[in-house]
Amino acid sequence: MTEATTATPAPDALADVLADAPFARLVATDDGDALAAAGLLARALRAVGTPFQVRVSTDPVPGDADDGVSVTVGAARGPHAIPGAGRPASTDAFAVSRALGVKPDPVVALAGVVAAGSVPGTDGSGDALDAAEASERVRRRPGVAIPTADLADGVAASTLVRTPYSGDPESARAALAELGLPAALDDDAHRRLASLVAVDVADADGGSARAASAVERALRPYAADGPFETVGGYADVLEALAREAPGTGVALALDPEPSDDLRTAALDAWRSHGLAAHRALNAATTGRYDGCVVVRVDLAGSDPDEDGAAARDAAAVLPTVARLARDFRSPEPVAVAVDETAGRLAAAAVEPLGLGDACRSVATEFDGDGWGTAERGGLAVGAGGEGGGTETDGDITGALAALREAL
Incomplete structure (x- = not known):
């Protein structure tokens, strides 16, 4: 399935669809921007009395809409979508919420904007920043966003x-x-x-x-009046939760006043995720190729538990390792993080390069699974971390070579 299957709807048009929906299913990509956008839409639906369901997926596909409306957030799929291409999905979700007659939380919207790699006030987020500043919810100050x-x-x-x-x-x-x-x-x-x-x-x-x-x-x-110290810190938490603990992420994005327990759970997941990603990159071996840098890590280890927890760790953390490598280590436009034991890789690009489609295409050659968007992607092949071994190593190595060729 490719990424360009629907156009970005006007906020009023999507709001009209949602206003008349008996039920709404929101499925978001596993990133902080899409999670924030889904949270904004869900809060708006709750405010107007429309039942809804929210879930996060590495490769969202619109669900059965016989009894309602399905909206894909973060990917251009299905008849109703907020793709997040060109500008953050959170900015469109903020506008849709307003069109529904709801006053959306501008701090959540701005956190989504930062998670998307943008800056508050740009890429369509001016209204959210104006609302946050007018209500004194945010204040620009020196320092670091944590x-x-x-x-x-x-x-x-x-x-x-x-x-x-x-x-x-x-x-x-x-x-x-x-x-x-x-x-x-x-x-x-x-x-x-x-x-x-x-x-x-x-x-x-x-x-x-x-x-x-x-x-x-x-x-x-921006120092924030919210569950976390800064808007950027909020964004970092949402980005981690989207992959590490999506259930906690959905709960956080939905809750206008998160409890101490929810905030603690969110920070615990964020902390373990960030530390794991940095430590993996610290220990990585790096190779540079034409157009991409490859960092080889071992998140899964040689002895994952019976439930595949180590493989799940690799699935959650590899995309963050790839993004960190892209932003801070790679002289090339693409960074690929590979965990051979888990039989997985994740890729991140500086510009939209059709990475998701490339990963899907390569995965079909190796009897695996591929997913992603234009700027990031991933694939899993072979045993996928269930025991490791040379067969899995060979599969992911071959898939990596094929992906490099595709790029």
């Missing part, structure tokens, strides 16, 4: 940046200790923190020229 008040915790696990101490909270704590920051951070302290992170990203071993620009979206964040 979800927690604990700076070392936030910087070490954040996937918006990649520093020498990413993945290592104790090293992050030692680096911050040298700054002598006050307990109550003022703007000057936040500037010193931002300067440290920016310099350490730029000077990191193996860093790419793209790293200096990639780190910009984590600097000068």
